[in-house]
Amino acid sequence: MKLQVHRTYNFNAGPSALPFSVLEKAQAELIDFRGTGMSVMELSHRSRTYEEVHNQAINNMKELLSIPDTYEILFLQGGASLQFSMIPMNFLKSGKKASYVMTGSWSEKAFSEAKLFGDVYHAASTKEGNYRSIPKIDQLQYNAEDTYLHLTSNNTIYGTQWTDFPDSGDVPLIADMSSDILSRPIDVNKFALIYAGAQKNLGPSGVTVVIIRKDLLEQANTSVPTMLKYSTYAKNNSLYNTPPTFGIYMLGEVLNWVRELGGLTAISERNEQKAKLIYEAIDSSNDFYIGHADKDSRSLMNLTFNLKTEELEKKFLEQAKKEGFVGINGHRSIGGCRVSSYNAVPIEACKAFSEFMIDFQTKNS
Known part of the structure; x- marks a missing residue:
């Protein structure tokens, strides 16, 4: 007999709602995953069974977002907040500047972290209007010599969202898409790096997805601790150390759910x-x-x-x-x-x- 399950109207900003069918599948597979006699949380991350889970999640991401082979898909930890530091550590060059578009609290935090590592400035800001709007693309003021241009695609606190993105030319465009990744089609080719915490649209908290262009990886600073280098994860298929295996399993199932919806x-x-x-x-x-x-x-x-x-x-x-x-x-x-x-x-x-x-x-x- 199936138990009656009470489900509330969940509008939490993150961790947020997960598809009910995904939760049901995870529940059914929790004790014995694919006949292994173990939970997916108990599997070795070096096992063939987990490797299939891991790679399927990567392939699902590639398919849904039409990500070309010129990009790597990485599974990291530390949330978007760690990315605020990793990005300038890896890509802010000595003697160069990076530009940030200020549209809310999260872009402010990203900017504050970047200031610890080098010279950064505002390409645009809507703070004077209490972050009620997104700047027009033609209002962005950045330089062709900038090491990168950073923006936040959706602003959870103020309720604003970019409807289109700049073509930044030779300046690598980096986007925090934590709160709207997978919510609509985007042209990944516009971006050198996209990052997103999973806990809003991708799955449970604990996984951070990074989509990074391979040529940007080649330009990264070398004097960065091993665990804070993007190249560490790229060279090891995000398996350099133990990844958040259950979170990646859930992410893969959420991606399957999106695919099944169309x-x-x-x-x-x-x-x-x-x-x-x-x-x-x-x-x-x-x-x-x-x-x-x-x-x-x-x-x-x-x-x-x-x-x-x-x-x-x-x-x-x-x-x-x-x-x-x-x-x-x-x-x-x-x-x-x-x-x-x-x-x-x-x-x-x-x-x-x-x-x-x-x-x-x-x-x-």
Whole structure:
């Protein structure tokens, strides 16, 4: 007899919702993985069975994102936060500069870390407008001699997202895509390096994916500790030391799930449909709900808004919690409300929340 499972409306910003079918499969395989008599968490990372899991995850990533053979796919640890340091350690050259586009808290943190290793500056910033927008591509000011140009593709705290990316020419373009990777088709060829923590769209926390162009690898600084060199992972298929095996297994299953849904075109349409439900409730509310991001910069992943008064906002959040909506408090640094509608959040959850918003407005106007 199958047990009844209670599932909440999970809008957590990360770790975030995982596809229910993936969780069910992981549960079924947890004790005895593929007839080994062991959990995938117990397998040696040098075993043939785990190697198949590992390589399948890499191949799935290549297929879904149409990644050419000129790139390496690496599985690291330390989250995007470690990448903030690894990138300048590996690529910020002595006597050269790197440029950063400032669109929120995570780009600020990346910039602060890079300053420890060399000369960096702002290619653009929307901080004066409280990060309500993404800069226009023609507003970016960087130099052809820069060692790289860095941006954050989606801003979880402020709810903004790039809709297009610059063609940076000979300047390597590096992107933190932690919160919107795999949410829509992108042209990987525009980027020299993409990095992403897994815990939003790719799987559970503990895995960091890096997609890096091979020619950039060849340009890396050599006086970097072994475990902080990208080349260490590239030369060893990310198996130089013990990787987060269970997280990589789950990542591979999430990628299978996306493929079964129809790939990135299908997932993008689904994400647009989900976001539309929430944004329509905001836009039709006559400023009962006040969106944070400018409309042309709105994120499909993190939908941010406030209510007219703090008292009303508090009541809204309390009532939403009672109704089973989890994770909709805005980030502690700015407050307000935030609906994180990552890939695995069902359409039904966004529909239910939209209906709750409309009902709450009716009862409190």
